[in-house]
Amino acid sequence: MSAPAADEPLEITVTVNGVPRTASAPARRLLSDFLRHDLGLTGTHVGCEHGVCGACTVLVDGEPARACLMFAVTAQAHAVTTVEGVGDDPAAMSPVQRAFAECHALQCGFCTPGFVTTVTAYLQDHPDPSADEAREAISGNLCRCTGYQNIVKAVLRAAELRRAEAGA
Incomplete structure (x- = not known):
């Protein structure tokens, strides 16, 4: 055969x-x-x-x-x-998705799914990153719109939201 x-x-x-x-x-x-x-x-x-x-x-x-x-x-x-x-329910977004929305970490949105999955995995092992660690974590993803400042803010905010959920 x-x-x-x-x-x-x-x-x-x-x-x-x-x-x-x-x-x-x-x-x-x-x-x-x-x-x-x-x-x-x-x-x-x-x-x-x-x-x-x-x-x-x-x-x-x-x-x-x-x-x-x-x-x-x-x-x-x-x-x-x-x-x-x-997460695919706008009424029940994940902490990473909420943080991206809150911090205006997206513009055209094309790169956003890749960032969301990357950051979701990263925060599992690194629940309290510094800004430099957040930059390193997203360094494998490219965005043509945001300049990365708000994406870094979103990583830090997502970590904060995850910690708050874990403590609740």
């Missing part, structure tokens, strides 16, 4: 935002394209398609990963969290 051709569709099942999702896609389908086109989760944005800009950042087993550099088939045994999984 021969191996399937690279463009021959496969049934790919990925646990996304806690839900197993299955779609038929070629073995070489990128995770970013699988999420957007095959599963209809358009919150993950595709910017540079080279893993440089961070717009496509999702969490794979809780760790930030560039969805444009990963094949969907390799995600099958892992838990993927997109920005929709961080």
Whole structure:
């Protein structure tokens, strides 16, 4: 029996935002394209398609990963969290999402999903970052609009909101 051709569709099942999702896609389908086109989760944005800009950042087993550099088939045994999984209800936003809104840490919004997933993961392990640590944490994500000052403020505010929730 021969191996399937690279463009021959496969049934790919990925646990996304806690839900197993299955779609038929070629073995070489990128995770970013699988999420957007095959599963209809358009919150993950595709910017540079080279893993440089961070717009496509999702969490794979809780760790930030560039969805444009990963094949969907390799995600099958892992838990993927997109920005929709961080929070998709405007009435119940995550601390990171609330902080981005409060601190005006977005303008066009294209890079925001990648920042939100990156910061969400970062704050799990670093609940009380300094401004310099926040800058370092977001250094792998590019934004063309904000100048980063408000994004750094949002990271610090999100940490504050998370601490307040944990103490409540």
